[in-house]
Amino acid sequence: MSDKKGTVLFYPYIPKKSLKILENRLSTRWIGQGPMVDKFEKKFSQIFLNGKECVSTGSGTDALHLAYILAGIKKNDEVIAPVFTCTATNIPLLYIGAKIKFVDVDPNTMNICINDLRKKISKKTKAIVCVHYGGIPCDMSEIKKIAKKYNVKVIEDAAQALGGKYKNQNIGTISDFTIFSFQAIKHITTGDGGMLCIKDPKLIEKAKRIRWFGIDRRKKQLGIWKNDIKEVGFKYQLTDLGASIGYQSLIDFKKIISHRLKIYNIYLKNLSQNPNITCIHDFDKNKNCAAWLFTILLKRKDFLQKKLRQKNIETNQVHFRNDKYSIFKKFVKNQKFKNMDKIENRYLVLPIHTKVSEKDAKYICDLINKFI
Ligand SMILES: Cc1ncc(COP(=O)(O)O)c(C=O)c1O
Incomplete structure (x- = not known):
C-alpha cells in the first residue's frame, strides 16, 4: 500500500x-x-x-x-x-x-x-x-x-x-x-x-x-x-x-463481519505485544466482538495520530466523554469519573472497514510499532 x-x-x-x-x-x-x-x-x-x-x-x-x-x-x-x-x-x-x-x-x-x-x-x-x-x-x-x-x-x-x-x-x-x-x-x-x-x-x-x-x-x-x-x-x-x-x-453480512474481524485480529495480534500500547479488547470467551472499532490506549496519542496522518492514515477519537458537554452539565455536579479521567487523553481509534485490506492493517501495525 x-x-x-x-x-x-x-x-x-x-x-x-x-x-x-x-x-x-x-x-x-x-x-x-x-x-x-x-x-x-x-x-x-x-x-x-x-x-x-x-x-x-x-x-x-x-x-x-x-x-x-x-x-x-x-x-x-x-x-x-x-x-x-x-x-x-x-x-x-x-x-x-x-x-x-x-x-x-x-x-x-x-x-x-x-x-x-x-x-x-x-x-x-x-x-x-x-x-x-x-x-x-x-x-x-x-x-x-x-x-x-x-x-x-x-x-x-x-x-x-x-x-x-x-x-x-x-x-x-x-x-x-x-x-x-x-x-x-x-x-x-x-x-x-x-x-x-x-x-x-x-x-x-x-x-x-x-x-x-x-x-x-x-x-x-x-x-x-x-x-x-x-x-x-x-x-x-x-x-x-x-x-x-x-x-x-x-x-452480504457474513462476508462483512468476517472481514472486519480479520482486520480487528491483525491489530490485536500485532499491537498487543507493544509494551507502550494497551488494546481495548475483552478476552472473555462469553463475548463475541462485532469488530466495529479497534481502539488503543497510549500516552503519546497525539504524536502517533500526527505521524500516521503524515502517512495519510486517519485515526480519531470518535466519542467524547458526555459529562463535558454543556447539555449534560446539570447531571454531573461534583461527580468524578476516575477511569474516564485516566483515559480521556489516551485513546485512539484505528481504521476498520471493508476497504482496509489485511496488508493495509499489517502496514498500519508496523508503522505504529515503529513510531511507539
Ligand atoms: C453508540 C451509538 N448509539 C447511537 C447511535 C445513533 O445511531 P444513528 O446515527 O443511526 O442515529 C450511534 C451512531 O451513530 C452510536 O454509535
Missing part, C-alpha cells in the same frame, strides 16, 4: 448490486415506507433475532427514543447511562426530560463500569442503558442481575454491535430493548436507519404506531375511515430506498 493512497477511518459498505437495486426500486410506486421495509425487517429478524418481530426506524437515535418511551421512562425519571458513548445514546433522554445518572467507563473495554453501576443504582432508578462500545459486548449477566434486583428495564444500545454475541446469544435477543444503527459507516447501512428489538411482543404494535405519528398505518392502508390518534407519535420510519440497500447488505 503506497503512503499516498492512505487509509481513511471509516468507509460505508455499499453492496455491488446497489445501483441496480435502486433503479428497480425507483421504478415502483414504493420509495418511502413500503413492502421493502417489511422484507428488510423479516430478513433481519431471521438472521439476528430467531425470527422475532422487530421495528425498523429512520435512525438508531429514533430507535433509542422509542425504546425509552416504551420502557416507560418519563419526565424526571432517573436513568443510568454511560458517560462514555456517542451522544445519541443520551440525547433522547433529554427529549423526554429524564434525569441522567452517568456511570464511569471500564478502561479495559470502554463499556459501562459494573462496579460504578452498582454504586450509582438506587430505588429511584427507572432503567439502565448500556452500550457495546466498538462492538465489544457488555457484561450482560451482571447488568441483568442488577436490573432484576432493582426491577428496572435494560436498554442495550447496540448501534455498534451488529453480529455480536453474549454467551452464544445474539445481541438483540437478550434485554427488554435493543437498538441497532444503520447510519452510513455502521456494519451495514441504509443511508440512515435503525432497528428496535423488543422482548415483549405486546409492545410491537405500539412501537409501530408511535413510529408513525401514533397512527395504525396498516388499518389506514386498508381504507378504514374510522380513525383516532390516542398517543403522540413521531415520523421515525425507514424508507424502501434505504431498506433495499440494507437488504442486500444483510445477505
Whole structure:
C-alpha cells in the first residue's frame, strides 16, 4: 500500500448490486415506507433475532427514543447511562426530560463500569442503558442481575454491535430493548436507519404506531375511515430506498463481519505485544466482538495520530466523554469519573472497514510499532 493512497477511518459498505437495486426500486410506486421495509425487517429478524418481530426506524437515535418511551421512562425519571458513548445514546433522554445518572467507563473495554453501576443504582432508578462500545459486548449477566434486583428495564444500545454475541446469544435477543444503527459507516447501512428489538411482543404494535405519528398505518392502508390518534407519535420510519440497500447488505453480512474481524485480529495480534500500547479488547470467551472499532490506549496519542496522518492514515477519537458537554452539565455536579479521567487523553481509534485490506492493517501495525 503506497503512503499516498492512505487509509481513511471509516468507509460505508455499499453492496455491488446497489445501483441496480435502486433503479428497480425507483421504478415502483414504493420509495418511502413500503413492502421493502417489511422484507428488510423479516430478513433481519431471521438472521439476528430467531425470527422475532422487530421495528425498523429512520435512525438508531429514533430507535433509542422509542425504546425509552416504551420502557416507560418519563419526565424526571432517573436513568443510568454511560458517560462514555456517542451522544445519541443520551440525547433522547433529554427529549423526554429524564434525569441522567452517568456511570464511569471500564478502561479495559470502554463499556459501562459494573462496579460504578452498582454504586450509582438506587430505588429511584427507572432503567439502565448500556452500550457495546466498538462492538465489544457488555457484561450482560451482571447488568441483568442488577436490573432484576432493582426491577428496572435494560436498554442495550447496540448501534455498534451488529453480529455480536453474549454467551452464544445474539445481541438483540437478550434485554427488554435493543437498538441497532444503520447510519452510513455502521456494519451495514441504509443511508440512515435503525432497528428496535423488543422482548415483549405486546409492545410491537405500539412501537409501530408511535413510529408513525401514533397512527395504525396498516388499518389506514386498508381504507378504514374510522380513525383516532390516542398517543403522540413521531415520523421515525425507514424508507424502501434505504431498506433495499440494507437488504442486500444483510445477505452480504457474513462476508462483512468476517472481514472486519480479520482486520480487528491483525491489530490485536500485532499491537498487543507493544509494551507502550494497551488494546481495548475483552478476552472473555462469553463475548463475541462485532469488530466495529479497534481502539488503543497510549500516552503519546497525539504524536502517533500526527505521524500516521503524515502517512495519510486517519485515526480519531470518535466519542467524547458526555459529562463535558454543556447539555449534560446539570447531571454531573461534583461527580468524578476516575477511569474516564485516566483515559480521556489516551485513546485512539484505528481504521476498520471493508476497504482496509489485511496488508493495509499489517502496514498500519508496523508503522505504529515503529513510531511507539
Ligand atoms: C453508540 C451509538 N448509539 C447511537 C447511535 C445513533 O445511531 P444513528 O446515527 O443511526 O442515529 C450511534 C451512531 O451513530 C452510536 O454509535
